[in-house]
Amino acid sequence: MGRPGRQCPRLSRLSGAARDPRAKAEEVCRRIRENYGDAIASRRLPPVDELVLTILSQNTNDINSGRAFESLKSKFPTWEDVLVAPESEVAQAIRVSGAYHVKAKRIKSTLAEIQKRVDRIDLSLLEHMPINEAKEWLSSLHGVGPKTAAIVLLFSFHRPVLPVDTHVWRISRRLGLIGDHVSREKAHSVLQDLLPPSCVFHLNHNLVRHGRSVCRSQRPRCDVCFLSDLCDYAEQMS
Numbered sequence: 001m002g003r004p005g006r007q008c009p010r011l012s013r014l015s016g017a018a019r020d021p022r023a024k025a026e027e028v029c030r031r032i033r034e035n036y037g038d039a040i041a042s043r044r045l046p047p048v049d050e051l052v053l054t055i056l057s058q059n060t061n062d063i064n065s066g067r068a069f070e071s072l073k074s075k076f077p078t079w080e081d082v083l084v085a086p087e088s089e090v091a092q093a094i095r096v097s098g099a100y101h102v103k104a105k106r107i108k109s110t111l112a113e114i115q116k117r118v119d120r121i122d123l124s125l126l127e128h129m130p131i132n133e134a135k136e137w138l139s140s141l142h143g144v145g146p147k148t149a150a151i152v153l154l155f156s157f158h159r160p161v162l163p164v165d166t167h168v169w170r171i172s173r174r175l176g177l178i179g180d181h182v183s184r185e186k187a188h189s190v191l192q193d194l195l196p197p198s199c200v201f202h203l204n205h206n207l208v209r210h211g212r213s214v215c216r217s218q219r220p221r222c223d224v225c226f227l228s229d230l231c232d233y234a235e236q237m238s
């Protein structure tokens, strides 16, 4: 990890609110990569699998959502099988993920909507669709928000779309990349416009790592943070 407070020559000439957000975003990306390395997003489930796994992961941990996903796949070998199965049987198969009745309903209605729109349960049409169009397409499915859409596009299609989880949202607000009152949903489009696409692949894991170890929700460790000289929160606290 780099020394705290190290100045970027370009940004050190700028101060507080006068900093160019794009220059700041670029410098944040550079330092995150320099300090944490190339943690490229690598999980590559097929897109419908990724979408269902993400629905299962809502309000539970990775272990439980993973178990529920395996259980679902072993009971119903294809997504067409899930679509025609009684909702109660799907719910039983994913019980370990919690809120299983709600999730079963959501999974079945999402699969049904894909089937209706594409005439099969397949999302490969998103592969070459312009990013904003692909985000809109996915987000218009019932129960699919911008974070789920971003996860599918990032992990299954390797497109540069950053899922904004609680860590990414908190750090972005503290740094001043997004405003204090920007919602987590809205943060997706703001950050999408701000971040260099090549940087998104490195930020996904690394911002979560930074949020867990340094920019914690309670008592952020600004004194050891290599972003402190760029950070609005650290400036206000000093």
Ligand code: SF4
Pocket (backbone or CB within 6 Å): 171, 174, 175, 214, 215, 216, 220, 221, 222, 223, 225, 226, 227, 228, 229, 231, 232, 233, 234
């Ligand atoms: S300086 Fe403090 S508030 Fe800013 S990113 Fe680092 S830990 Fe978070």
